[in-house]
Amino acid sequence: MNTFANKKSAIKGGEFLIRATDAQDIFIPEDFTEEQRMMAQATKDFVDTRINPVAERLDSMKEPELLLELFKEAGELGLLGVSVPENYGGLGMSFNTSLLIADIMGASGAFSTTYGAHTGIGTLPILYYGNEEQKSKYVPKLATGEWGACYCLTEPDAGSDANSGKTKAVLTDDGKHYLITGQKMWISNAGFADIFIVFAKIEDDKNLTAFIVEKDFGGITFGEEEKKMGIKGSSTRQVFFNECKVPVENMLSERENGFKIAVNILNIGRIKLGSGVLGGCREVIKNAAVYAKQRKQFKTPIANFGAIKHKLGEMAIKTFVTEALCYRAGQDVEDKIDALVADGMDSEQAKLKGTEEFAVECAIAKVFGSEALDYVVDEGVQVYGGMGFSADAPMERAYRDARIARIYEGTNEINRMLLVGMMVRKAMKGQLDIMGPAMDVAKELTSIPSFQTIDTSVLFNEEKEILKNLKKAALMVAGKSVQKFEAKLNDEQEVLMNIADMLIEIYAAESAILRAEKLVAQKGEEECKLQINIAKAYLQEAVEKIAQNAREAIPVIASSDEMKVMLMGLKRFVKIDYKNTHAMRREIADAIVDKEEYIF
Numbered sequence: 001m002n003t004f005a006n007k008k009s010a011i012k013g014g015e016f017l018i019r020a021t022d023a024q025d026i027f028i029p030e031d032f033t034e035e036q037r038m039m040a041q042a043t044k045d046f047v048d049t050r051i052n053p054v055a056e057r058l059d060s061m062k063e064p065e066l067l068l069e070l071f072k073e074a075g076e077l078g079l080l081g082v083s084v085p086e087n088y089g090g091l092g093m094s095f096n097t098s099l100l101i102a103d104i105m106g107a108s109g110a111f112s113t114t115y116g117a118h119t120g121i122g123t124l125p126i127l128y129y130g131n132e133e134q135k136s137k138y139v140p141k142l143a144t145g146e147w148g149a150c151y152c153l154t155e156p157d158a159g160s161d162a163n164s165g166k167t168k169a170v171l172t173d174d175g176k177h178y179l180i181t182g183q184k185m186w187i188s189n190a191g192f193a194d195i196f197i198v199f200a201k202i203e204d205d206k207n208l209t210a211f212i213v214e215k216d217f218g219g220i221t222f223g224e225e226e227k228k229m230g231i232k233g234s235s236t237r238q239v240f241f242n243e244c245k246v247p248v249e250n251m252l253s254e255r256e257n258g259f260k261i262a263v264n265i266l267n268i269g270r271i272k273l274g275s276g277v278l279g280g281c282r283e284v285i286k287n288a289a290v291y292a293k294q295r296k297q298f299k300t301p302i303a304n305f306g307a308i309k310h311k312l313g314e315m316a317i318k319t320f321v322t323e324a325l326c327y328r329a330g331q332d333v334e335d336k337i338d339a340l341v342a343d344g345m346d347s348e349q350a351k352l353k354g355t356e357e358f359a360v361e362c363a364i365a366k367v368f369g370s371e372a373l374d375y376v377v378d379e380g381v382q383v384y385g386g387m388g389f390s391a392d393a394p395m396e397r398a399y400r401d402a403r404i405a406r407i408y409e410g411t412n413e414i415n416r417m418l419l420v421g422m423m424v425r426k427a428m429k430g431q432l433d434i435m436g437p438a439m440d441v442a443k444e445l446t447s448i449p450s451f452q453t454i455d456t457s458v459l460f461n462e463e464k465e466i467l468k469n470l471k472k473a474a475l476m477v478a479g480k481s482v483q484k485f486e487a488k489l490n491d492e493q494e495v496l497m498n499i500a501d502m503l504i505e506i507y508a509a510e511s512a513i514l515r516a517e518k519l520v521a522q523k524g525e526e527e528c529k530l531q532i533n534i535a536k537a538y539l540q541e542a543v544e545k546i547a548q549n550a551r552e553a554i555p556v557i558a559s560s561d562e563m564k565v566m567l568m569g570l571k572r573f574v575k576i577d578y579k580n581t582h583a584m585r586r587e588i589a590d591a592i593v594d595k596e597e598y599i600f
Contacts, residue, residue, distance in 0.1 A: 010335065010336070010339060011025075011332060012357065012426075012431065012432060013332075013357040013358040013359060013360050013361060013426070013432075014360040014361075014422070014423050014426055014432050014434075015432060016361075016506070016507055016510065017423070017434065017471055017474060017475065017503065017506065018432070018433065018434060018437045018471070018475075020464070020468070021510065021514060023514045023515075023517035023518040023521065024518060024521070026328045026331065026511070026514050026515070026518065027096065027327050027328060027330070027331030028324065028327060028328070028514075028515045028518050028519065029323050029324075029327050029515075030518075030519060030522070032096075032100065036093075036097050036100060039082075039093070039097065039100070039101065040100050040101065040103075040104050042077065043077075043079060043101050043104040043105060044104050044107070046073070046074065046077060046079065047104065047105065047107050047108045047111075047279070048107075050070060050073060051070060051108045051109075051111050052107070052108065052109075054066060054070075055109055055110075055233065055397065058070075058110060058111065058232075058233030059110065059232040059233045059397070060232075061225055061232065061233070064191060064192070064235070067111075067114065067191075067192065067233065067234075067235065068148075068192050070111065071114060071118070071145055071148060071192070072145045073145075074115065074145060075143075075144045075145015075146070076144075076145065078090075078091050079101060079105075079115070079119075080115075080118060080119055080123075080142070080143055080144065080145045081142075081143030081144065082097060082098050082101050082119070083095075083098040083119065083123075083124070083127075084123065084127060084139060084142075084143040085347070088127070088135060088136070088139040088140050088143060089139065089140035089141075089143040089144050090139075090143040094334055095330055095333050095334040095337060095351070095354070096327060096330040096331055096333075096334050098119075098272065099271065099272060099275040099326060099327065099330045100275070100327075102115075102116060102119075102272045102273075102275050102276040103275040103276060103278040103279055103323075103326075104279050105276065105279060106275075106276045106277055106278050106279030106280045106281075107279030107280055107282065107283040108279070109231065109233065109280070109397060109398070109401045110230075110231040110232060110233030110234040110401060111233060111234070112276055112279070112280075113188055113231045113234040113404070114188070114189060114233075114234045114235070116269070116272060116273070116276055117149075117150060117151065117188035117189045117234075118142070118148055118149050118150075118189055120265070120268060120269045120272055121151035121197070121265055121266075121269055122142065122148070122149025122150055122151055122189065122193070122195065122197065123139065123142045123143070123149055124265055124268060125151070125197045125210060125252060125261055125265055126138050126139055126142070126195075126197070126212060126252065127139055127348060128264075128265070128348045128349075128351060128352050129210070129252050129253040129257070129261050130212070130252060130253075133249070134212060134249075134250070134252070138195060138212065141194075142195065147193075147194035147195055148189055148192050148193045148194055148195070149189065149193055149194070149195040149196075149197065150187050150188060150189040150190050150193040150195070150196055150197070150239075151187070151188070151196075151197045151265075152184040152187055152190075152196050152197060152198045152199065152213075152239055153165070153184070153197075153199050153262055154184060154185055154186050154187070155167065155182065155183060155184055155185060156183060156185055160410065160411060160414045162199070162208070162259070162262055163206075163207060163208055163259045165182070165199060165200070165201065165208060166182060166201075167180065167181065167182025167183070167184065167198070167199065167200040167201065167241065168180070168181050168182060168200055168201055168202075169200040169201065169202045169209060169211065169246070170202075171202070171248075172245075175248065176247065176248060177245045177246060177247055177248060178200075178202070178211065178245075178246045178248060178251070179219075179243040179244065179245060179246075180198060180200050180211065180213065180219075180241045180243070180244040180246055181241055181242055181243055181244070182200060182240075182241050183238060183239070183240050183241075184198070184238065184239045184240075184241075185223075185238045185239075186226070186236060186238075186408075187236065187237055187238065187239050188234060188235065188236055189234070189235055190222060190235055190236065190237035190238075190239050191222070191225060191235030191236075191237055192235060193215065194214065194215050194216075195212065195213070195214060195215070196212075196213040196214075196215070196220070196239065197210060197211075197212065197213075197252070198210070198211045198212075198213045198241065198246075199211075199258045199259075199262060200258075202255060202256075205255070205256050206256065207256040207257070207258060207259045207260075208256070208258030208259045208262070209251060209252075209254075209255050209256055209257065209258045210251070210252035210253060210257065210258035210261050210262075211246050211250055211251055211252060212246075212250045212252055213241075213244060213246055213250065214250075217244055217245055217246055218244065218245060219241060219242045219243050219244035219245060220239065220240070220241055220242075220244055221239075221240045221242070222237045222238065222239055222240070223237050223238030223239075223240070224237070225237055226238075228404075229400055229403060229404075230397075230399075230400030230401040230402065230403050230404055231400075231401050231404055232400075264352050264355065264356055266409055266410060267355040267356060267358075267359045267362045267363075268351075268355050268362070269409045270362040270363055270365060270366035270409050270410065270415065271326065271329060271330060271333070271355070271358075271361070271362040271365045271366065273365075273366050273369065273370065273405060273408075273409050274322065274325075274326045274329075274362075274364075274365025274366050274368065274369035274370075275322075275326040275327070275330070275365070275369070276369075276405075277322065277369040277370060277372065277373035277402075277405055278319065278322060278323060278326070278369070280373055280376075280377070280398060280401070280402065281315070281318070281319040281322070281372065281373055281376045281598070282319065282597070282598040283394075283398070284315070284376050284377055284380040284394075284395070284398050285312065285315050285316060285319065285376065285380075285592065285597070285598040286596065286597040286598060287380065287394050287395070288311075288312060288315070288379070288380045288383040288384070288395075289303070289312060289592050289593050289595075289596050289597065289598075290596050291383060291384055291387075292308050292312065292383055292593060293593050293596065295385075302383075303589075303593045306582070306586065308383060308589070309585060309586045309589035309590070310582070310585050310586075310589075311379040311382060311383055311589075312383070312585075312588070312589035312592055312593065313537075313584070313585025313586065313587075313588040313589040313592075314375070314379070314585060315375070315376045315379055315380070316534070316588050316589070316592055316598060316599075316600065317534050317537055317538050317585070317588065318372040318375055318376060319372065319376065319598060319600075320512065320515075320531070320534045320538075320600050321368070321372070321508050321509075321511065321512045321534070321538050322365075322368060322369045322372045323515075323600070324508075324511035324512045324514070324515040325361075325364065325365060325368060325507055325508050325511035325512075326365045326369065328511045328514070328515075329358055329361035329362065329364070329365055332358050332361065333354045333355050333357070333358050333361075333362075334354070336350075336353070336354035336357050336358065337350045337351050337353075337354035340353055340354060359418075359419075359422055360419045360422050360423055360503075361507065363410075363415040363416075363418055363419040363422075364419060364503070364504050364507050364508075366409055366410070366412070366415055367412045367415050367416060367419075367500075367504060368504055368507075368508055369405070370402075370405035370406045370412060371406065371412065373402045373405055374402055374403070374405070374406060376402075377395065377398045377399045377402040378399065380395045380398060380399070381395045381396070381399050413493075413497070415500075416496065416497050416500035416501070416504075417490070417493060417496045417497070417500065419500055419503065419504075420478070420496045420499045420500050420503070421490065421496075423478070423503070424478075424482060424489065427482075434475065434478070434479070435479060435482070437475050438475040438476070438478060438479025438480075438482075439479065441472045441475045441476045441479065441569075442476065442479060442480070444472070444569070445476070445565050445566065445568075445569040446565065449572060459517065459520060459525065459532070460513055460516070460517050460535075462577070463513050463535070463536065463539050464513070466539060466543065466575075466576055467506065467509065467510050467513065467539070469572070469573040469574070469575070470502075470505075470506050470509070470542070470543065470546050470573065470574070471506055472569075472573050473502065473546055473547075473550050473569075473570055473573035473574060474499065474502040474503055474506060474546070474550075476550075476566060476569060476570070476573070477498065477499055477502065477549075477550050477553050477554065477557070478499050478502075480557045480558060480566070481495050481499060481553070481557050484557045484558075485557075492556070494552075494553075494556070495553050495556055495557065498549040498550070498552050498553040499549075499553065501545060501546075501549045502545075502546045502549050502550065505542040505545050505546050506542070506546070508538070508542065509535075509538055509539045509542035512534060512535040512538045512539070513535045513539065515531070515535070516528060516531040516532050516534065516535035517535075519531050520532070529587075530587060530588055530591055530599075530600075531600065533584035533587060533588060534584075534588065534600075536579055536581075536584065537579070537581040537584045537585065539576075540576065540578065540579060540581055541581075543574050543576050546574060547570065547574040550570050550574075551567070551570070554566045554567055554570065
């Protein structure tokens, strides 16, 4: 059991909104052990020496055997079995280690999609939901790369509304097989997969049922490789099932449990996608820093210009914050898993329950990370200027490859609405006391403001007070929204998006501050000056975003005098003494340009 679980009282998923967290209780990337760093380095070496040098060949899709060759190599290195227990041929590493490997693999562009689809949604449904016979038969082959896997959920008319899929599974007269018929689309790894996790409906069932389908069962045909905007080097095809004959023992879990499997596996996929953008962010920052240092205009390197420094500084800030929130959430998941196993729960079931508990944070990681990557690659192109638009420079592929991250594992819009819905459901079930604190905030709006002074000589005291007030702003808007719309809140998608963005920014800003604070405790304030600047600069950004989202939502949920009171309360909650963030970004950028890489 890890040391973090022993040190802190267990926090619940979503509880960050109503509970302060101690910096010493969170995991930060700097806490990884030497063994974990060695595994990360081995992954980086594989990406740098085997994948990136052949990226153009992979993108051309003229050598399908090349993708399979690299996939098999990843299996031989153990990279496909990081999350798989040793008794099934894997490395049996921790949840946060699996995030770390996904993080490093993020620098491999299209291959990271191949890797993520196989190790996540391809393998985990069997590992977490399969019976012992299914796990023993399939998981070792998937962990070593002997077999490839894909996940067949999406259909032409069933994307975000996955449970509306039309693929059918019909029991044969002898009761020994299901005949699966239907069409699946956007299936990553379909071109080389041996195993298909297929979701279909039996008779008039309301919910999907999942099946493990072997390619050799027959009745399976494929569309051509999709011509995609990005991740061109990954295999994406339509898959057609025409009375594919699947043994009844290959039903995964129970009848109608497919939708639950899909939802829970996607929770894991979301947080892994959040960490999986990081390798790409760092690679773009490194390339942009090198280019800015070399490229001269007006007889000086463009790295000396304030506009370029702003971009490099902001790219680093968003990457640092993504790291902070992903590994904080990952450790919370891991701690929950350890606690459940200690209480006697089966380890695979514990992993599902652990990620389910922190589904809100998993969705936050996915949304924040994918949008941070989008920002980084966009500004990376801009730093390169005209060369950024050229396919001969590294930014063009990075820009195209990044765009999918906001779409798969559930679009960011769906994830935003889901995370608010999950918070509200937890509150309604009594699992999370949100309405109590929200009512306290409502009372505070009509009370005399407190003018207590904050001891600003203590590092981050001021920022933590700001965070406390930002949480009040979110509780004010969320509480009033639930009160006004009740069961119809789901129909108010714009308000849901406003609340989601407030929650995301609170979690992100708090994660950055806690990471910087923990680093200061380890290394001292002078050594961590840049990290302190990152945390303070990001908090200032978060305040502005939270204020804007609240101002948009309040006129929808309140009117007349009540609206005025809420807007006055908001003004109090988003109060901040503004810092010179231009100077902070310049210092961060200068340090990155000096080292010619992301340095945190």
